[in-house]
Amino acid sequence: DGRVTVFSGKIEMGQGVLTSQAQMAAEELGVSLDAVELVLGDTDRCPWDMGTFGSLTTRMFGPALRAAAAEARAVLVRLAAERLGVPRERLAVENGVVFVAGDPARRVSYGALAAGRRIARLVDGKAVLRAAKDFAVMGRSPRRLDGRDKVTGRAGYAADVRIPGMLHARILRPPSHGATLEGVDASAARARPDDLVAVLHADPQAAEAALQAVEARWHVPASPLDPETIFDHLVANAPPPDVKVSRGDPAAARKGAARVFESVYRTGYRAHAPIEPHAAVAHLEGGRMTVWASTQTPFPTRDAVAQALGLSPKDVRIVTPYVGGGFGGKSAGRQAVEAARLARLTGRPVQVAWSRAEEFFLDTFAPAAVVRIASALGDDGRIAFWDEAVHASGDRGTELLYDVANASVRIHGGWMGAKGNAHPFAVGPWRAPGATTNVFASECQIDLMAAAARVDPVEFRLRQSSDERMRRVLRAAADAAAWKPGAGATGNGRGIACALDAGAYVAIAAEVDLDRASGRVRVTRVVTAQDLGLVVNPEGARMQIEGCVTMGLGYVLGEELRFRGGEVLDRSFATYGLPRFSWVPRLETVLVKNDELPPQGCGEPAIVPLGAALANAVFDATGARLYRL
Numbered sequence: 001d002g003r004v005t006v007f008s009g010k011i012e013m014g015q016g017v018l019t020s021q022a023q024m025a026a027e028e029l030g031v032s033l034d035a036v037e038l039v040l041g042d043t044d045r046c047p048w049d050m051g052t053f054g055s056l057t058t059r060m061f062g063p064a065l066r067a068a069a070a071e072a073r074a075v076l077v078r079l080a081a082e083r084l085g086v087p088r089e090r091l092a093v094e095n096g097v098v099f100v101a102g103d104p105a106r107r108v109s110y111g112a113l114a115a116g117r118r119i120a121r122l123v124d125g126k127a128v129l130r131a132a133k134d135f136a137v138m139g140r141s142p143r144r145l146d147g148r149d150k151v152t153g154r155a156g157y158a159a160d161v162r163i164p165g166m167l168h169a170r171i172l173r174p175p176s177h178g179a180t181l182e183g184v185d186a187s188a189a190r191a192r193p194d195d196l197v198a199v200l201h202a203d204p205q206a207a208e209a210a211l212q213a214v215e216a217r218w219h220v221p222a223s224p225l226d227p228e229t230i231f232d233h234l235v236a237n238a239p240p241p242d243v244k245v246s247r248g249d250p251a252a253a254r255k256g257a258a259r260v261f262e263s264v265y266r267t268g269y270r271a272h273a274p275i276e277p278h279a280a281v282a283h284l285e286g287g288r289m290t291v292w293a294s295t296q297t298p299f300p301t302r303d304a305v306a307q308a309l310g311l312s313p314k315d316v317r318i319v320t321p322y323v324g325g326g327f328g329g330k331s332a333g334r335q336a337v338e339a340a341r342l343a344r345l346t347g348r349p350v351q352v353a354w355s356r357a358e359e360f361f362l363d364t365f366a367p368a369a370v371v372r373i374a375s376a377l378g379d380d381g382r383i384a385f386w387d388e389a390v391h392a393s394g395d396r397g398t399e400l401l402y403d404v405a406n407a408s409v410r411i412h413g414g415w416m417g418a419k420g421n422a423h424p425f426a427v428g429p430w431r432a433p434g435a436t437t438n439v440f441a442s443e444c445q446i447d448l449m450a451a452a453a454r455v456d457p458v459e460f461r462l463r464q465s466s467d468e469r470m471r472r473v474l475r476a477a478a479d480a481a482a483w484k485p486g487a488g489a490t491g492n493g494r495g496i497a498c499a500l501d502a503g504a505y506v507a508i509a510a511e512v513d514l515d516r517a518s519g520r521v522r523v524t525r526v527v528t529a530q531d532l533g534l535v536v537n538p539e540g541a542r543m544q545i546e547g548c549v550t551m552g553l554g555y556v557l558g559e560e561l562r563f564r565g566g567e568v569l570d571r572s573f574a575t576y577g578l579p580r581f582s583w584v585p586r587l588e589t590v591l592v593k594n595d596e597l598p599p600q601g602c603g604e605p606a607i608v609p610l611g612a613a614l615a616n617a618v619f620d621a622t623g624a625r626l627y628r629l
Contacts, residue, residue: 002096002111004029004036008065009049010057011041011296012146013323013330015603016540017057019145023536024062027130027137028069030093031110038145041298041320051297053328053429055502055601058536062599070127079113132534132595141539146322156321158294159279163349166281168204169342170211171352172197173361176220177425177566185215198342200350223565225424230368231266234392234413237422241410244395245388248406253385257376261448265373265441266628267393267611268560270366270430271570273578276324278362279353282339289343290317293336296326301333305340316340327551328429329363357571364428365561367415369393371441377449383464390438392422397435397608399500402446402464424566431548432604435501436555436611440629443497443612448625456485457496457616469531473505473592474498477529480590481509488623495617497609502601504532505592508549508613511585514621521557521618523583528606529590533597541602542589548606549587553579556611556629 006025012018022036029036039045041052049061073093080098081088084106092101099107132139149155174181184197199214201207225233254260280293282305289309295301298318306313323330339352354362370391378384385406390398394414400407415434417427430436450460458478462471477483478496486492493512498505511525526549535541558577562569570576615626 002031002035002109004031004096005039006036006065007039007042007046008061009041009046009299010061011052011298011320011323013052013296013326015057015544016144016537017052019142020058020536020540021062021065022145023137023140023142024066025069027135028066029073029096029110031096033137033142035096041295041318043298043302043316043318046298048299051300051331052326053296053331055504055603055605058599059503059601062536064123066129067123067125067127070129071121071123074127075119075121076110076113080108083108083113138536139538141537144540150322157276157279157324158281158292158321159276159351159353161281161292161321161351163281163283166349166351167200167202167342167346168207169198169200169339169350169352170204170207171338172211172214172216173358174218175567176218177568178223179218179220179566182217182219184217196338196341198338200342200346200348204353220567221565223424225563225565227268227560227562230268230424231370234368234422235370238391238412241389241412242395243408244398244411245400245407245409248385248404250385250387250406250408253406254374254376254387257378257384259452260374260376261445261452262374263372263441263445263448264627265371265437265444267369267437267440267555268629269368269427269563270555270559271360271363271561271576272325272327272329272430273359273573273576274325274327274329277354277356277359278330278335279351280333280336280339281349281351282336282343283349284340284343284347288315288317289340290319291336291340292319292321293333293339294323294330295320295333295336296323296328296330297333301336304333305337308337309340309344327431328433331429332364334362356573360571360576361568364426366430366433366436366555367392367417367423367427369434369437371438373441373445375445375449377453381453381455381463383449388442393434393437396433397438397499397501398442401467401470401498401500402461403466424563425568431551432501432608435499435604435608436552439497439499439608440611440615443499443609444615444625444627447495447497447612447616447619451488451619454487456487458483459485461496461498469505469594470498470500470507473529473531474507476590476592477507477509477527480529480588481511481525481527483509489620491621493617493621495613495615495620497612497616499605499609501605501608504530504600504602504605506530506605506609508606508609510610510613510617512614512617512621514618521614523553523557523585523614525586525588526610526613527588527590529592530602530606531592531594531597531600532602532605533600534595535591536599538591541591544602545589545606546587548604549610550579550584552607552610553583556614557583560629
């Protein structure tokens, strides 16, 4: 029928890849966008994929998708040449129809050429991708393919799945991480004592009421850790370092420096807090387990379910509906395993849908972290040395964007934790894992030196870097913001910061107002310039950048998890400070053109330098430095 189906192991969680992947396939095939359908995240129907994270879909999977579509186009044109009896060079393609150039009446459709046959080809890289100047579908901003369903409420999520005979599960959770179950009286609820204690009922409210009747005794270990003591604990328990950067002789340069700037930067734990809590529905039928799950990693989740049940992966199918936000927090599939175990125990379909309190408690938080930096300026005004020790936030965002002859960067543990985990609960990837902490530290340190040198912070960065991509992005942000040069704290409340993340360069110029009586910071304007290479969907790119900035307001101004030992004190949005609509400033985005470079990441880079940009703006307004977000 001339329609095209693309099978992709990626998932759609609001970032817009349903549309952008369809655009890439349509462009290289030579069909209209409305002729393309996508099947995403179904482990029975889609090719294996590691998962949807790290700004990798367009950057890494996109080239493979485009190459496959281009190869399919080449095969179909070859078949058309045989059918029409003309050399391939004389043929053109438009909207899924191959015709003879100059004689469009001689034509044949893709559907007629395929004729329902299975034509398999291994992509060999010989098919030529279309150039940006010839794009008809890519480089444009069509309406999102999921837009209408989402704004009308028709879009389906894992918690919306209903199967006849399905039971709703409520699971007994400990009061604190590290707590052990000493005993349970489940007689009132007829639950099954095990490492998984749950109550199931056809009515979710009845299941919740029954769970309250389960009496459990827990041993909760004492812990001195809290949001203030955690930083010294992380440094004291840090693993030996991995050396990320080592050049020149920082120690010798330090001895010769007239003035050394030493700073310690800290960030606390952050929750993912997606609007959609984790959910899964599991159904065992004919020896095969099917699980509908809100997950960023369908194939690893399939393997986890198979391992938990002692099944072969071929006997487990994961289907991923729309996912309501992930940000790295839905990379694990705990709720899918829970649902699958209970479905096998009961012989009935089972839904596990976490409450908001469970979503907070069971999260894999962005880790608290400490970054220590020592640096100095030489007599020539250039950075004489840079010595950086990163504790618990990994190496993402620790690339030196500036020309420093003497530099050392050491990484003491990553954002996934380390052996003998020093964290009181699980940690994991949070949008641009670790980079928001690391760039907050480095770009504040750069700003500190610029102020000490009495040089405008934009000019200072330009003097220190020979990286032309970064310089171009920095100038674009400054120009769009109508940056007025000034050294030190000017009182204007303007800040700048740069980053390199997921192959994209980004610079943010921010403006703030400060209520001096309360200390409350109000962000009034954020200008973001980003070079992400070839842009598949400009409006989609702007959405991602604006989403990064909006989400970033949270980690800068309001989000820090409250805890006491392994007890998570924040269990709802009543106490956890997500950004509000009233916080959102005037947002301006500049897409720095770079069509010669393949598409780079877009879903994470702009969140990375926001903390530093706002901290630097607060300094410009007040003369006070911020060393903790």
